[in-house]
Amino acid sequence: MAEAAVVLALGKLVTSFGVSSLRTYLEKEPARLPDLPYTAKRIERELDMIHHFLSQVGTKIYSNKVLEGWIVRVRKVAYRVEDITDEYSYNIALEHENHFKRLIHKFFYPTAFHRIAIELKDIEEEIKHLSQLKRDYREMFNELLDNTSDSAHIHLLSSNGSPHAVKGDDIVGMKEDMELLGRWLDPKELDRTVISIWGFGGLGKTTLVRKVYDWEKGMKSFDCYSWIAVSHNYNINAILRQLIQELSEDQSKIPTDLDTMHHGKLNDELKEVLSNKKYLIVLDDVWDTRAFHELSDSLMDDKKGSRIIITTRNNDVASLAQEMYKMKLNPLGNDDAFELFRRRCFQKSNMECPSHLEELSRQIVNKCGGLPLAINAIGNVLAVQESKEIVWRRINNQFKCELEDNPGLDKVRSALSISFMYLPRHLKNCFLYCSMFPQDYIFKRELLIKLWIVEGFVIQRGQSTLEEVADGYFTELIQQSMMQLVENDEIGRVVSCRMHDIMRELALSFSRKERFGLADINLETQKKDDVRRLLVSNFDQVNQLIKSSMDLPRLRTFIAANRVANYQLLTLLISRCKYLAVLELRDSPLDKIPENIGDLFNLRYLGLRRTRIKSLPISIKKLTNLETLDLKSTNIERLPREVAKLKKLRHIFAEQLYDPEERQLRYFRGVKLPDGAFDLAQLQTLQTVEATKKSVKLLKYLPELRLLCVENVCRADCATLFSSLSNMNHLYDLVISANDLNEPLDFNAFNPICTKLEKLTIRGCWDNETFRRPVFCEYGANIKYLTLTFCKNDTNPLPSISSSVPNLIFLSIRRGCWAEDIILRAGWFPQLRTLWLGKLEELRRLVIEEGAIIRLEVLLLLSLPSLREVPKGLELLASLKKLNVTMQHHELKVEWERDNWKTKLHRVQEIRF
Known part of the structure; x- marks a missing residue:
């Protein structure tokens, strides 16, 4: 967004040109750049005023073409400011290096800083021109600011102010939801009940509720x-x-x-109206919990069975209802979607789709992503078209353009666009960023939040790290129905999400309008100086870039999807796009990196995951702004010593997977780190390091680590290793892997003053008293995730684990067990939601006593060849939702069928046996 671009530029101006290093430098060179800090200060003041103006205008930007054009110019200037300040900061950093290097650069610095000064002067003149334009069009701007109504907001109301009537053919695929809502309105429950129906725009929330509301009103x-x-x-x-x-x-x-009544009198009057009444009130399209709270006191509860139904796009608002009265709508399935389209489009032909149009119809419906509003709208558009294949094929091929400018799809654009317009300011850039990735792309939280950070979208809040703040952004986008949840992790945190296809198309249109970024486009038709962020996903785009010699002077982010990047493209990127901050090349068939990659002075993120890279060039040491280095599953076994120069590194991913089936203890290998890497004071993620005599000792110099994986740990080094880990007060996720199955790990020296450890993975054996050691006795209640693999211990650890780690949500025991029987006693693991037992060849019997694992929802019994009977007490698991049993013994299968266990467990939603 333009406003966010201005904020980014302002922040960099303050930090770059406001530091004492600049004043010190200018004192040395008084004749060189006397006006530079003053020019920067004037630009800062002007941008600050523009920022306040944009904040005041808000969503009205989109209702005024003059303002839209002016903002395009503002954004370009802000981008120039961001680029030039990054370049300036880099040159200042070089100037502060040792005296020898300053001598080498003595002819370079005057030229570099002189060019920066000229660029800043040019920017200042451009900002003055923008201010003059604003004055020239003052009348139009003032009219926009004075207009208190927001024309961007669309009320789907008829002329008399009541909601549109619902036609019978609007209701497809909602029968079960309607029946459930009807049951919730049943008068047997006499307390006033709040019901919420939620989901993103266009799913049919209002349609569903209106149908039930009209029925109840008629009755x-x-x-x-x-x-x-x-x-x-x-x-x-x-x-x-x-x-x-x-x-x-x-x-x-x-x-x-x-x-003319004031607020207090209106409250009293409403209470009087509702006194001793059984009422049904629908609050449609609620965006903020405050709206309900401001009304709640006036909505009497006289125990008459009154109901309040809320429709919303926001999970926070939906949570005003009790969980049992909270309904989330999902897109229609393929069959229901086509049925709705058929009813809408072919009313004149008994709702039968002509055979020559069926395949095209299904393709068009699929592009609607199960969104009833979009299906109805495109059905209306096609209903008046000729039933000719060539006409329908044109609309199918131009679907994106139709969605952007066809008047018949206005309601779709309005319903979804308003969700974007009213997103909190800090989420808009994050949302637009997601639109650049390919259709149906599954976003992993780990990747996305790191990209948002290096892009500058995340602002420090209190004592939280940038990663923690960005994690909140990720969750917010899902709660506001802008992204669709795909998967939670074992302890309930969001792992991945996706973007609805139509939401993505509209986001891409905003992205192009905002000059934010480009994806899925023909690069030959674009203005190259406008391209700020670019995702390429096919070889035609790569060939266009190579053919044009990478003429993208302002490019800051380059992401290659679908394995399309090659060495020639990478060479051009490095030589022609000097402001690059993000370079994501995962899965590309690259086996080497150009020697001059160090020329990308502004690079903050380098993603080489699952490439064939064997080594990094020496010039990597010049990437002094690098924050994330992703070398996971490459062929790099040892990081070069030059990595130690990268003092801003926050995340290193560098493990290699040797045995995907995990048959060996060391099925993955860590990298060897150079000595100086232990001076990376900002490092938060280190995945994975190989334990050596030196590395386990020097880990104590990385106190900011949140995620650490250490493999090949010898018992002799455990005391030193765990002493180092005890200094890591922020450690959240720890993986420890032994180097020998016959040498138990010794946790005795793991005695932190405080710890935030929630996830622990141990590969290999451990001492019998491990879970009675200080770290577990004092902080075990914090641990929610525990995985034990290759744990061929001779003593049952479950009694000590259950007492020292009582709040486990996820417990996994795989490849190794201490006995032929596992017995879960009453009172054990009261918070456990998932239990995974896998590849335990000796396990013959599983017993679950009454009162054990009382909240278990998922039980995975995978590859247990000696388990010959159905787990005793299985029927006691009242909360069980999923049971998965694979590669079961023949006798177990016979008992399952003979005793009709599937019927006994009829309440379990998913059974795989």
Whole structure:
């Protein structure tokens, strides 16, 4: 967004040109650049005023073409400021290196800083011109600011202010939801009940609720009814007045001074209207919990069975209802989606799709992603078209363009665009960034939050790290229905999500309009100086870039998907795109990196995961701004000593997977680190390091680590290793892997003053008293995830684990066990949600006593060849939702069938046996 671009530029101006290093340098060279800091300060002041103006304008940007054009210019200037300040900071850093290097650069510095000064002067003149343009069009700008109504917001209301009537053919694939909602309105529950229906725009929330509301109103199940369209810019007093008018039985008794009543009097009047009444109120399209809280005290609960239904796109608002009365709508399945389209599009032909159009129809419907609003809209558009294959094929091929500018799809654009417009400011750039990735791309939290950080989208908040703040952004986008949840991890944190296809298309249109980034486009038709971020996913785009000699002077982010990057492209990127901050090349068939990669002075993220790279060039040491280095599953076994120069590194991923089936203890290998790497004070992630006599000792110099994986650990080095780990107060996720199955790991020296450890993985054996050691006795309650593999111990650790680590949510025991029987006693693991037992060849019996693992939801019994009977006590697991048993013994299978266990466990939602 333009506003965010200005904020980024402002931040860099302050930190770059406001530091004492600049004043010190200028004192040495008084004749060289006397006006540079003053020019920067003037630019900062002007940008600050522009920022305040953009904040005041808000979403009205999109309703005024003059303002839109002006903002494009603002954004370009902000980008120039960001680029030049990054270049300046780099040159200042070089100037502060040792005296010998300053002598080498004595002819370079005057030229570099002189060019920076000229660029800043040019930027200052451009900003002055922008200010003059704003003055020239003052009348139009003032009119925009004075207009208090927000034209971007669309109310889907008819002329008399009531919601659109629902046609019968609008309701497809919602029968079960309608029946459930009807049951929730049943008067048997006399307490006032809040019900929420939520999901992103266009899913049919209002349609569903309207159908049930009209039915209840026809049946006269309640004493009075009201439907309120709350929207984003609600007026609480206007809502109170509408409620009083609609809920009053006798309209003649409505106070004549209702329109002038103050807030307190309106509250009292509504309470009187609702006194001793059973009412049904729908609050449609609620964006903020405050709207409900401001009304709640006035909505009486006289134990008559009253109901309040809330429709919303926001999970926080949906959570105003109890979990049992919270309904999340999902996109329609393929069959229901096509059925709805058929009803809408072919009304004139008995709703039958002509055979010559069926395949194209299905392709068009698939592009709607199960979104009822989009299916209805495109059905209306096609209903008036000729039933010719060439016409339908054109619309199918131009679907993206149709979505962007076809008047018949206005409602789709409005319903989804408003979700974007009213996103909190800090989420808009993050959302647009996601749109650049390929369709159906699964976003991993780990990758996305690191990219957001290096892009500058994440702002420090209190004592939280940038990663923790970005993690909150990731969750917010899902809660606001802008992204679709795909998977949670074992302790409930979001792992991955995806973007709905139509939401992505609209986001891409915003992204192009904002000059934010490009994806899935023909590069030959684009203005190259406007390209800020670029994702390429096919070889045609790569060939276009090579053919044009990479003429992208302002490019800062390059992401290659689908293995399309090659060495020639990478060479061009390095030589022609000097401001690159993000270079993501994972899975590309690269086996070497150009020697001059160090010329990318601004590079903050280098992603080479699953490439064939064997080594890094010496010039890597010049990437002094690098924050993330991803070498996971490459052929690099040892990091070069030059990595130690990269003092801003926060994340290193560098393990290699040798045995995907995990048959060997050392199925993955860590890298060897250079000595100086232990001076990387900002490092938060180190995955994975090979344990050596020196490395286990020097780990104590990395106190900021949050995630650490150490492999090939000898018992003799355990005391030193765990003494080092005891200094890591922020450690959250720890993986320890032994080098020998016959040498148990010794945790005795693991005695931190404090720890935030929540996830622990141990590969190999451990001492019998391990889970009674200080770290577990004092901090074991913090641990929620525990994985034990290759644990061929001779003593049952479960009694000590259950007492020292009582809050486990996930427990996995694989490849190794201490006995032929595992018995889970009453009271053990009261918070456990997932139990995974896998590849335990000796395990013959599993017993679950009554009162054990009382909250278990997922039980995985995978590859247990000696388990010959159904686990005793399985029927006691009242919370069980998923049972997965694979490669079972023949006798176990016979017992399962003979005793009809599938019927016994009928309440379990998913059984795989």
